[in-house]
Amino acid sequence: MALKSLAVPLDADAVRAIRADPELWALASEQPPFCAAWGDEPLPDISRALLAVAPAGAAWVGHFGDRSFQQAEYLLDPVAYRAEARTWKERERTTAYRIVAGDEAFAAHATSGQGFAWRCSSAAFLATAVQRIDALDVAAVRREFSVAEMDHLGLYKVHREEDDDHAFARVLAQLRAFAEHCRGVAARDLDLIITLY
Template sequence: MRRDAEVWETASWQPPFHSDSDSDSDAGSGSDGIGEPLSETNQAMLADRPSALDTLDGPWCSGARDYEQAEYALDPAAYRQWDDYEERERSLPYRIIHGDRHFADHAVSGQGMLWRCSARAFLIEAADTIEALDETSIRREFSIREMAPGVYKTRSDDDEDETFARAMNNLRWLARYYRDVAAHGYDLIVISY
């Protein structure tokens, strides 16, 4: 997928673990949703894949409110220092949430965003970073007012304590998920929608 744009194009429409409308009819059939049987490698990965994203407190996809608030919560002070998007994109908080680096120049979402990926070693580093956070100092820096005019999808009347608690819960969940993915020996592709 990374080397071949045509392979990526096929996989981006029908990923290996995808079934049409995620119905149970395809899930157990060994089909990839296109009518082709899953390869042995995909079947083994499917049987061994990390737990699903079902314990997250809100939608967890690039562009979702909770997703971007978690990025801000990783380092609110750093947010005030970024001059532009390129600087933000190079920052550790951005890379932890959105993926460490670009996956491939041809791998672009429907919104025109490049797919990103994080290698297993980076997932472990990201989990370590999240688990080492000093929540008390982050809470002192955390500001709905500061987030509202930016890209972090808050409103000035959002409850700051609730927003902070949700962001920290999601970060703790993300650290567990990254450790789970890394323990399975996988890297992670992050697709922005």
């Protein structure tokens, strides 16, 4: 599983249409800009409308290539991560989850090929997320960061034998790279769809 994002204007009519209509979303989700074109087959009207509002060359961009997206949530605030209740619904409401995985659900019917929900973040939320990442007290967070604790909490793709300093540096670098991507998207006044593939 990899975290991927696609920059689009969420307020465009075509994007609003696929958020509201499951059939339109199903038709569009297997065509550009969400997937590669199927040879010479003509594109549905909704896909042409989406391509007209998407930035040139719009494509899914991968993040957290080592699948450390849940570890990035933990790094954002280890104290809160261990203190907060861990039901799925509670986790989805945390600031750290929303920064990494998207601020809100894109649409109840929109899921990736593996069944993961599409989520989205507005340009304004992305700017706030970037500020939060930029403002991290790295020394304080590092003191609280523990591979053994992440393993105990059952975070995805944690390797218990990894050195804390190495793991922290790795996850922080990925989180900062994600922030830079979000900064660039927000600067173009675009929003993000985010999901797992």
